[in-house]
Amino acid sequence: MKMLVKNFLLSLVGIALLLGLWTFLSGNVAKDLPSPFKTWQDSKLYVLQPWDKRGEMDQGIGRMTFYSLVRVAKGFSLAILIGTPLGFLLGGSPLLARMFDPVMQVLRPISPLAWLPLGLILFRQSEPAALFTIALCSMWPTVINTMQGVRSIPQDYTNVAKVLRLSPWKRFTKISLPATLPYMFTGYRLSLGLAWLVIVAAEMLTGTPGVGGFLWQEYNSLIYSHILLCILTIGVVGFTLDRLMGVAESRLRAA
């Protein structure tokens, strides 16, 4: 408990130091950078009335975040719906794994900025193109971790399946799935983090309402404080998502 309080106080000190540096920079070095105080002044309306809708691109930060989260939820669901079975398939078959390993290694490092135009060509609409990009970019950790999980099912458990002569379905539900679950969730956590990274890029390019879209619009309208507001929001939401998945993951490991 004492440790927790200590850690909390220490992180407060860290935040204060960052704010200090920020104030110093905005006052002396980068004159275009709004100070923390000015950022707050300009953003107050958006933070204190987070659900207001004054126009398509002029909405409270809560509402904007909500749009982004819905989009991420859709893209992320798509990613794990494709990624999990793919991981099981590749993990279960060394032949398939060798066949698709080079393809995966090449597709994995492609930036969302590169996928998005392709999505726009394919779907001719920004929303499905954004989901396509999120799914394609964020599914790899799920595929790879699930694959790893299936491969590292202990021999003991596969022996149990053999000597109890379990049917393939039972073997999957009673042994492969529970044994792989912790790995899958590690993959999900990483995938969700990636999906949240991708959403900002996707919204900036497509100009749809959301944190990323708002950020780009305010840049074009020269309201720099709001850019900082968006950056902070993205950070806090990303952190929260990661923590939530972390809790789910550790629950699973403990069980």
Add this chain to the structure above:
Amino acid sequence: MAFIDLKEVSKQYGSRRVLANINLAVEEGEFVCIVGASASGKTTLMKIVAGLVAPDGGSVTIGGQAINGFPRFASIVFQNYSLLPWFSALENVRLGVESAFPDWPAAKQKEQAKRYLDLVGLGNAHLKRPGQLSGGMRQRVAIARAFAVEPRVLFLDEPFGALDALTRATVQQELARLCDEQKPRATVLMITNSVDEAILLSDRILALGRRVSGKDAATLSKAAPVTLARPRAADLLMHDEGAVRVRAQVTDLLTSGASKNRTGRRVTAVVATAAPVEVCPE
């Protein structure tokens, strides 16, 4: 033909010859023990008999039929428990019952699982997961799972190897009791590195070791019969005249190979493990 019948079985991994000229005949209802040092090929032999590994040469039949995968009427207890950690003790046992008796109604399957957990003294640990149980309790769950399918053949792969001496003695007695209570008696094939354990439980003991010089594959010795009356108490066996004679005989079977053996070090190690006196708290 014997119930379990091995003829000229051999196995090699790559260029390493593990087993050669293995002949073994086990009658129905018999309890046969194979004693050997670690790395003598015991586990490989067990896996071949259980249909988990295919031999390179020779034949294995159980009940007159060539084996093809793990037999339907058999069960096995592994050294390292092999329980599924995400299931409770009851669910672990029940999974075995379910696949052995798929036609039974769910309630009857559950009843059977409960009954066998009670039989090994885990009446109040049905809902505990393996992680919450001690080593001895885990192995009891594994034994309950093996017996709950009412097997005709029981394979025991160093079932007490991971237990401390005191726990081992009580679980050994429990296993002996379960075997005695089963009607008709299952045919049991056990492998172990403890001569005393073999004497305590079995009708016949064979030694597995590398005994022909110049050949690195292990072969089976001739059998040493154990005719002591059951139930057998571990502490009595230490002084019983018959038991002492069998122990000497088995030790001789193990070492006669060693004297002619290039890699005798491994075989003599068995004799050392056979010496400690196991205390039975009962």
